[in-house]
Amino acid sequence: xxxxxxxxxxxxxxxxxxxxxxxxxxxxxxxxxxxxxxxxxxxxxxxxxxxxxxxxxxxxxxxxxxxxxxxxxxxxxxxxxxxxxxxxxxxxxxxxxxxxxxxxxxxxxxxxxxxxxxxxxxxxxxxxxxxxxxxxxxxxxxxxxxxxxxxxxxxxxxxxxxxxxxxxxxxxxxxxxxxxxxxxxxxxxxxxxxxxxxxxxxxxxxxxxxxxxxxxxxxxxxxxxxxxxxxxxxxxxxxxxxxxxxxxxxxxxxxxxxxxxxxxxxxxxxxxxxxxxxxxxxxxxxxxxxxxxxxxxxxxxxxxxxxxxxxxxxxxxxxxxxxxxxxxxxxxxxxxxxxxxxxxxxxxxxxxxxxxxxxxxxxxxxxxxxxxxxxxxxxxxxxxxxxxxxxxxxxxxxxxxxxxxxxxxxxxxxxxxxxxxxxxxxx
Amino acid sequence: xxxxxxxxxxxxxxxxxxxxxxxxxxxxxxxxxxxxxxxxxxxxxxxxxxxxxxxxxxxxxxxxxxxxxxxxxxxxxxxxxxxxxxxxxxxxxxxxxxxxxxxxxxxxxxxxxxxxxxxxxxxxxxxxxxxxxxxxxxxxxxxxxxxxxxxxxxxxxxxxxxxxxxxxxxxxxxxxxxxxxxxxxxxxxxxxxxxxxxxxxxxxxxxxxxxxxxxxxxxxxxxxxxxxxxxxxxxxxxxxxxxxxxxxxxxx
Numbered sequence: 001x002x003x004x005x006x007x008x009x010x011x012x013x014x015x016x017x018x019x020x021x022x023x024x025x026x027x028x029x030x031x032x033x034x035x036x037x038x039x040x041x042x043x044x045x046x047x048x049x050x051x052x053x054x055x056x057x058x059x060x061x062x063x064x065x066x067x068x069x070x071x072x073x074x075x076x077x078x079x080x081x082x083x084x085x086x087x088x089x090x091x092x093x094x095x096x097x098x099x100x101x102x103x104x105x106x107x108x109x110x111x112x113x114x115x116x117x118x119x120x121x122x123x124x125x126x127x128x129x130x131x132x133x134x135x136x137x138x139x140x141x142x143x144x145x146x147x148x149x150x151x152x153x154x155x156x157x158x159x160x161x162x163x164x165x166x167x168x169x170x171x172x173x174x175x176x177x178x179x180x181x182x183x184x185x186x187x188x189x190x191x192x193x194x195x196x197x198x199x200x201x202x203x204x205x206x207x208x209x210x211x212x213x214x215x216x217x218x219x220x221x222x223x224x225x226x227x228x229x230x231x232x233x234x235x236x237x238x239x240x241x242x243x244x245x246x247x248x249x250x251x252x253x254x255x256x257x258x259x260x261x262x263x264x265x266x267x268x269x270x271x272x273x274x275x276x277x278x279x280x281x282x283x284x285x286x287x288x289x290x291x292x293x294x295x296x297x298x299x300x301x302x303x304x305x306x307x308x309x310x311x312x313x314x315x316x317x318x319x320x321x322x323x324x325x326x327x328x329x330x331x332x333x334x335x336x337x338x339x340x341x342x343x344x345x346x347x348x349x350x351x352x353x354x355x356x357x358x359x360x361x362x363x364x365x366x367x368x369x370x371x372x373x374x375x376x377x378x379x380x381x382x383x384x385x386x387x388x389x390x391x392x393x394x395x396x397x398x399x400x401x402x403x404x405x406x407x408x409x410x411x412x413x414x415x416x417x418x419x420x421x422x423x424x425x426x427x
Numbered sequence: 428x429x430x431x432x433x434x435x436x437x438x439x440x441x442x443x444x445x446x447x448x449x450x451x452x453x454x455x456x457x458x459x460x461x462x463x464x465x466x467x468x469x470x471x472x473x474x475x476x477x478x479x480x481x482x483x484x485x486x487x488x489x490x491x492x493x494x495x496x497x498x499x500x501x502x503x504x505x506x507x508x509x510x511x512x513x514x515x516x517x518x519x520x521x522x523x524x525x526x527x528x529x530x531x532x533x534x535x536x537x538x539x540x541x542x543x544x545x546x547x548x549x550x551x552x553x554x555x556x557x558x559x560x561x562x563x564x565x566x567x568x569x570x571x572x573x574x575x576x577x578x579x580x581x582x583x584x585x586x587x588x589x590x591x592x593x594x595x596x597x598x599x600x601x602x603x604x605x606x607x608x609x610x611x612x613x614x615x616x617x618x619x620x621x622x623x624x625x626x627x628x629x630x631x632x633x634x635x636x637x638x639x640x641x642x643x644x645x646x647x648x649x650x651x652x653x654x655x656x657x658x659x660x661x662x663x664x665x666x667x668x669x670x671x672x673x674x675x676x677x678x679x
Contacts, residue, residue, distance in 0.1 A: 006535035010521065010528070017523040017564075255517030262483040262590075263536045264505050367456040376566070422487070 003265045007273035014247070015277055021243060025281055026288060029236030030237045033289050034296065036232055041224040041302055052160060054078045055094040055151075058341040062114030064175055068107070068148075077163070077296060090151070099150040099344040104163055106151035116146040117172070121179040129187050148172075225303045229293035230386030231359040234287065234379045237282045237321050238350045241329035245342040250335025267421050271414075275326045282322030310395045317399055320406035321382040327413030328378075334417040353377045381405045434588060434619050435459040435482065435496075440491035441642075442477050451477040453643040454491070458500055459636075461587075464610075464620040466634035466651075468627070468664075470672050474643040475623045479590055482621065483513050496587060503637045509537070512586035516593040518573045519580070522566035526557060526576050529565060530583060537584035544583075551579040554609055571602030578606060582613060589613070596630065627665035631655070637664070641672045 017023065055073065058065040072078050081103065082089060089097070094106035148168060156167055250413055251257040293305030307314065329346075336342035354360065356370070357379030363371050374380045385402035388394035436459040443450050451472040455491060465476045481488050484500045484507060490623045494497065495507045520529045527548060534544040555575040565573060578594060584642040591610070595603040608627070614620050624630050631651045638648045647654065651664050661667045 002535050002538070002540050006532050010524065011534045013528060014521055014523050253517075255515040255519030256521065258517075259513055259519040259533070260516050260536065261485055262508060262511065263533070264508045264538060265536055385676070 004181050004269050004273060011247075011273050011277040015281070020022055023416055025240065025243065026285065029232065029239075029285055030288055030292055033228060033292055034230040034300070037224050037228040037297060037302055038300065040228060052078055052105065052156075053082045053103040054091055055082050055097055056082050057089055057091050057094050057106070057108045058331070059091075059111045060109045060113040060217065062112075063179075064114040064172065065109045067175045068109055068168060068171045071167060072107070075167065079327055083251040095151050098153055101155070104153045104156045104160070106149075107164075107168065108149040108151070110146055110148070113146045113148065114175075116144050117176055118179060119144055121176060121183055122417045124180065125183045125187055128184075129191070132191055185380065192369055195252070199419050223303045225293055225297050225305045226387075226390055227362055229289055229297075229305050230390060233286055234321060234357070234386070235350070235354050235359050236285050236380055237382070238325045238328065238353065238379060239347075240281055240285075240297040240325055241332055241346050241350060242343060244274060244326060244329030245333035245336060245346055246339055247274060248330065249336060249339055249342055267418065270419065271330050275330060278326045278329065279319075279322045282325060285319055286318045286322075306390060308389050308393050310389055310393070311401050313389050313394060313396045314386075316396060316403050317382065317385040320385070320403040320410075321378075323410040324378045324382070324406040324413075327410035327417075331413040331417045331420075334420050348377075353379045378406060378409050381409075432460045433458045434461045434496050435621070436483075436492075436494040437478075438480075438492040438494075440488045440493065442474075442481065443489045450489075450643050452488075452640075453482075455640075455643070455645055457638060457645060457648070459619065459621065460608065461619055462614065462617060464614050464622060464633060464635045466630045466637035467621065467623045467640060468630055468637050468668060472642075473639060473640045476592070477643075478640070479592060479621070479623060483511065483590055484508065491645035509584070510587040512581040512584065512589045514578050514581035514589065514591045514594055516596060517567075518577050520565045520573065520576055525562050525564050526552065526568070527561040528548075529576060530580060533561075533580040534583045539584055544678060547583055547585075548579075551583060555579060555605060571598040574598045575603060575606060578610075583616075586618065588619045588621065591620060593624055594622070595626065597623070627668050628663070631664035639671055640669060646671050 054072065056069060056416065057160065058069055060066075072080055084093075091108045094103075094108060097103050098106040150164065150168070161307065248257075251260070261267070290307060294307065298304040332342050332346050336345065354377075356374045357363075357377035358366070358374060359379055363374050366374065381402045385399045385406075388398045392398065435458070437455055440452055440455040440457075440539060441450050442452045449493065453473075455478065464586075467478060469475050476644065480486060481493055484493070484504060487500065496510055498506060511592060521532070524532070529545065530548045530551070534540075536547065548660075549558065552561050557572060557575055557577070560568065565576065568576065573592065574597075578591075581591075582589060582591050589610075594610070595606055598606070610620060610633075622630070622634060634651055636648070636650050637654070639646045649657070654667055658667055658670070661670060
């Protein structure tokens with residue numbers, strides 16, 4: 001026991017006295033997480049289709065303008081602006097703002113747009129009832145077309161453009177139907193006096209129910225903070241592989257490992273002390289990065305990270321992820337024969353794991369075949385576990401599978417390291 | 428009776444590294460008595476490091492047996508490790524730790540603790556003139572000071588056998604004298620010393636017995652003075668060494 005405790009204390013002293021190493025371990029991931037979240041925030045907002053900025057110029061001041069305006073405001077998708085500095089935005093100004101990329105879309109409802117619809121409805125009623133000689137019918141027969149202009153930022157996604165167009169068409173159709181029904185009802189009242197007027201009642205005959213086919217990640221679309229904080233925390237945790245492997249190689253190069261191997265105690269004792277210390281590093285990294293997500297991100301105009309109520313599940317995920325990372329580091333440090341080898345292989349392999357695991361690009365936007373491969377990345381298991389906790393409010397039972405995979409990875413890595421170490425004794 | 432005095436016995440020891448058909452050591456048999464200062468001398472690639480590595484239990488031989496104080500690594504690894512002390516050629520210390528922290532760590536690894544360890548560290552630091560620098564980090568030490576701490580780390584637990592791999596390489600005359608004097612003192616107290624060096628003059632004066640090894644074989648064994656006296660045409664151990672091993676340059 002004294003050997004293990006002393007070894008842990010020695011590793012602790014070596015770690016805290018390497019100031020440059022401490023900065024790399026703790027400060028760099030924080031900078032990385034903030035920069036990556038800021039960069040990816042706009043992309044995530046687009047993917048999530050929330051708060052799409054829109055300029056609305058309502059020159060109609062009548063039913064159509066009101067219907068479109070109310071419909072757009074009632075939707076959760078748009079961040080609508082009609083005035084700037086207390087002044088109504090003109091069509092020219094709206095076009096300029098969209099062209100400059102300040103707003104994704106501009107909707108211009110022209111003057112007398114409602115009158116045009118009204119005239120077309122009257123013409124239709126007139127045509128339908130002309131053989132009945134209904135008194136009071138407006139004698140309009142000419143149909144006219146009005147243009148609701150939509151200015152679109154070229155960077156706006158096709159799906160979003162389609163959504164805006166269909167929303168506008170729905171609002172316009174609804175108004176046309178209402179007007180038609182109202183005029184039709186009035187005409188019928190003229191034709192059959194004494195009857196109660198037919199009240200227009202909107203009724204949704206067919207309802208569309210959205211049900212997610214999977215209970216897993218397909219139904220979860222995280223925002224930039226919900227994705228980036230756990231993603232880059234996993235990335236940073238796995239990057240401790242490099243200093244850990246470097247630590248093992250350095251001991252081998254300077255003869256300390258030789259000396260330790262000739263001393264009582266096993267290889268496992270030495271390695272466990274390193275795992276213990278670097279596991280502590282991983283925990284501190286996690287706490288710092290979560291703190292950034294909760295307290296710093298909102299100050300930068302980013303969404304706040306919701307940690308969720310299941311702190312024990314979070315602890316288990318942190319422990320599993322940390323062990324997986326340190327296990328990988330121990331194996332790499334045991335097998336690699338030089339710092340260069342460990343640094344190159346270690347960083348490239350982590351980047352591959354990260355890419356497959358959905359650290360840069362979330363797995364839900366990856367092609368199906370890559371998504372299958374991503375199932376084998378430990379960073380994917382970790383990230384998915386954190387998604388379970390942060391996004392799905394998952395408890396211990398939900399993260400058990402991901403946690404078990406990470407722990408299994410740790411055990412396999414450790415077995416490889418021990419077997420390789422014993423193999424070198426017989427060479 | 429002589430055999431009972433052997434603390435190390437190597438019997439028909441052969442070592443092939445994987446992928447090589449040339450043995451690093453070839454059928455070596457050697458007995459080292461208790462209390463000897465035994466020099467393993469040889470040019471680069473002679474097989475010294477392989478022999479020392481096997482003696483330290485770092486890896487096993489391809490064939491043959493090694494007995495350390497009557498025990499074999501296969502059966503008594505931990506017991507053997509407790510009675511040996513190793514001083515590698517490299518400065519196998521942690522530069523960011525102080526001398527005392529390094530020695531405390533290595534002492535703990537040998538199972539020493541508490542007051543016993545503290546007093547042993549103080550005793551050794553004083554013996555090697557380093558007590559005033561105990562709380563300085565190793566990275567601030569001179570080469571000679573590092574060598575002395577490197578040595579102390581291997582003798583803290585008062586081992587029966589010390590393996591010294593080039594213990595005085597790269598140090599000044601003063602440090603070398605201090606190191607060798609104290610090693611003699613430790614030897615007089617009963618510790619057997621196995622020593623490798625390229626400094627023939629140092630080996631001649633320091634060792635009670637030497638074995639000259641080359642190409643994995645033992646070429647000669649004897650007390651330095653006896654070896655020198657046995658060949659009147661040579662005046663010192665270095666000339667005998669060159670005569671036996673040749674003047675051709677060696678690669679590792």
